Amino acid sequence: MPLVLGLDSSTQSVSAVVIDVDSKSIIHEESVSFGEDLPDYGQPSGFIPGGENGEVHSDPLMWLDALELVFSRLASSPVEMSRIVAVSGSGQQHGSVYLDEGFADALENMDPRKTLKGQILSHLTRQTAPIWMDTSTSAECSEITRALGGDSAVCSRSGSIAIERFTGPQIRRFAKTSYDGWELTGVIHLVSSFMASVVAGRNVGIDYGDGAGMNLLNLASGDWDEDLLKATAPDLRAKLPLPKPSGTVVGTVSQFFVENYGMNADCKVVLFSGDNPCSLVGMGASKPGKVVISLGTSDTLFAAMPDPRTDPNGFGHVFGNPMGGFMSLICFLNGSLAREKVRDDLGLDWSDFDREGLDQTPPGNLGRGMLPFFGPEITPRVSSSAPVYFGWKELEREPAAVVRALLEGQFINMKVHSRWLGVSPETIFLTGGASKNTGIAQTVADVFGVPVSRLSVAGSAALGAAMRAANAVCGIPIASLEGAFCQPEAGSTVVPGEGTGKIYQELEQKWVSALHEAFPLPKD
Ligand code: XUL
Numbered sequence: 001m002p003l004v005l006g007l008d009s010s011t012q013s014v015s016a017v018v019i020d021v022d023s024k025s026i027i028h029e030e031s032v033s034f035g036e037d038l039p040d041y042g043q044p045s046g047f048i049p050g051g052e053n054g055e056v057h058s059d060p061l062m063w064l065d066a067l068e069l070v071f072s073r074l075a076s077s078p079v080e081m082s083r084i085v086a087v088s089g090s091g092q093q094h095g096s097v098y099l100d101e102g103f104a105d106a107l108e109n110m111d112p113r114k115t116l117k118g119q120i121l122s123h124l125t126r127q128t129a130p131i132w133m134d135t136s137t138s139a140e141c142s143e144i145t146r147a148l149g150g151d152s153a154v155c156s157r158s159g160s161i162a163i164e165r166f167t168g169p170q171i172r173r174f175a176k177t178s179y180d181g182w183e184l185t186g187v188i189h190l191v192s193s194f195m196a197s198v199v200a201g202r203n204v205g206i207d208y209g210d211g212a213g214m215n216l217l218n219l220a221s222g223d224w225d226e227d228l229l230k231a232t233a234p235d236l237r238a239k240l241p242l243p244k245p246s247g248t249v250v251g252t253v254s255q256f257f258v259e260n261y262g263m264n265a266d267c268k269v270v271l272f273s274g275d276n277p278c279s280l281v282g283m284g285a286s287k288p289g290k291v292v293i294s295l296g297t298s299d300t301l302f303a304a305m306p307d308p309r310t311d312p313n314g315f316g317h318v319f320g321n322p323m324g325g326f327m328s329l330i331c332f333l334n335g336s337l338a339r340e341k342v343r344d345d346l347g348l349d350w351s352d353f354d355r356e357g358l359d360q361t362p363p364g365n366l367g368r369g370m371l372p373f374f375g376p377e378i379t380p381r382v383s384s385s386a387p388v389y390f391g392w393k394e395l396e397r398e399p400a401a402v403v404r405a406l407l408e409g410q411f412i413n414m415k416v417h418s419r420w421l422g423v424s425p426e427t428i429f430l431t432g433g434a435s436k437n438t439g440i441a442q443t444v445a446d447v448f449g450v451p452v453s454r455l456s457v458a459g460s461a462a463l464g465a466a467m468r469a470a471n472a473v474c475g476i477p478i479a480s481l482e483g484a485f486c487q488p489e490a491g492s493t494v495v496p497g498e499g500t501g502k503i504y505q506e507l508e509q510k511w512v513s514a515l516h517e518a519f520p521l522p523k524d
Pocket of ligand 1 (some may be wrong): 011091093094134137165213274275298300315329331
């Protein structure tokens with residue numbers, strides 16, 4: 001009975017899921033948290049605290065320690081490692097790792113008696129890796145945009161306007177500020193392709209899913225875009241791995257994992273992809289028609305797309321769909337941190353959050369609303385440090401109504417800013433921590449006017465990676481994997497409440513007017 005392994009190298013942890021391809025079931029999961037399991041790195045949330053000028057970096061050596069720890073936990077679990085026939089993975093998107101020419105040799109000659117970290121350390125040409133939370137590259141975004149002739153040129157080629165956290169602007173900043181580091185750099189990996197290279201013991205390519213989060217991949221040609229390369233940094237093509245379809249088998253696992261953890265020397269490695277593309281698969285949404293909302297540190301809304309339509313306002317992104325074609329992704333920064341802020345300010349518990357808020361107030365909140373931007377937001381792009389309230393008569397804001405205003409405000413924002421997708425979902429699939437809360441799921445159903453289902457999967461990115469590997473190596477059709485792994489949890493579906501359609505149409509209009517009033521569009 002063959003097994004398949006899916007890894008997920010995320011912002012705060014490295015986790016693993018093992019699936020049995022015959023019974024199509026999850027047989028084991030492991031997770032290593034940077035904060036809890038590797039406290040010596042002093043990066044409790046997965047990044048180096050105290051970055052200045054918007055810099056948010058993480059330590060690739062910490063990821064390697066976590067990878068070894070996750071493998072050693074797997075090897076001492078009941079999982080028979082030698083039965084694993086395929087492995088793939090997922091990585092937090094946009095982050096980049098800078099390595100010298102010698103990295104390739106180091107990978108091929110990895111000594112199983114030494115640590116990964118000890119053998120890779122000297123090949124880093126930049127000790128830390130900028131990750132997706134980094135906002136330090138506004139100047140580089142403007143420079144790239146200017147060189148290409150405007151936002152729409154960058155967007156129509158790469159699927160997104162130049163964005164601070166995307167890899168191209170980050171690469172440009174490094175090339176501009178560290179001449180020596182840049183000259184020494186032989187290869188630049190994404191988190192996904194770096195981890196895949198370590199697992200495979202050779203430099204591997206970048207898949208179309210994650211590659212599209214770089215402002216460098218030409219979506220139409222599937223190759224690095226010559227003009228974007230030129231606008232980003234000198235000699236960049238030579239330093240980038242080749243872009244490849246996500247289902248590419250890149251070889252077998254490195255001897256390091258065979259000798260240390262009992263992996264089978266024939267176990268195939270499939271290109272890793274980004275966490276959002278992998279979650280698309282893990283949520284059973286790789287065919288157009290399903291929309292997924294993931295409630296996390298930042299909230300995301302994503303869906304498979306039949307053709308690569310781009311957001312005229314530049315807030316949304318187009319990435320490669322690992323199962324072919326494209327996917328859209330919209331990221332909202334004010335996600336669970338905003339929900340936690342309201343919960344803590346009002347002294348509520350998660351268990352109270354909907355009971356004390358949503359149960360005490362009617363849908364539409366009697367016209368009282370909120371623009372839920374507790375900090376800077378990227379969708380829409382506003383610099384804000386406090387929410388904006390509208391339609392409140394009383395000065396004193398009762399906590400229950402504030403909870404409702406926050407949630408309604410977040411979901412109206414998602415609805416308004418996902419309209420460009422031109423997709424009318426039949427069902428929305430909700431995932432992420434806050435999705436367990438039935439009141440929150442009900443509010444999503446009411447605001448969007450469609451049923452909302454929740455799946456029983458915990459880590460959709462690792463599961464999606466495992467499903468991709470099972471498809472690519474064992475030839476199992478993705479539809480049959482989705483049928484087995486991505487079913488709504490019994491009793492988890494909620495439908496829009498009667499009469500809520502009209503209520504939310506009205507509230508949406510007020511919300512949009514409040515947005516335009518509080519954050520007028522710049523006149524040019
Ligand atoms: C997507 C994004 C995040 C990261 C981290 O554009 O920046 O969702 O992938 O999860």
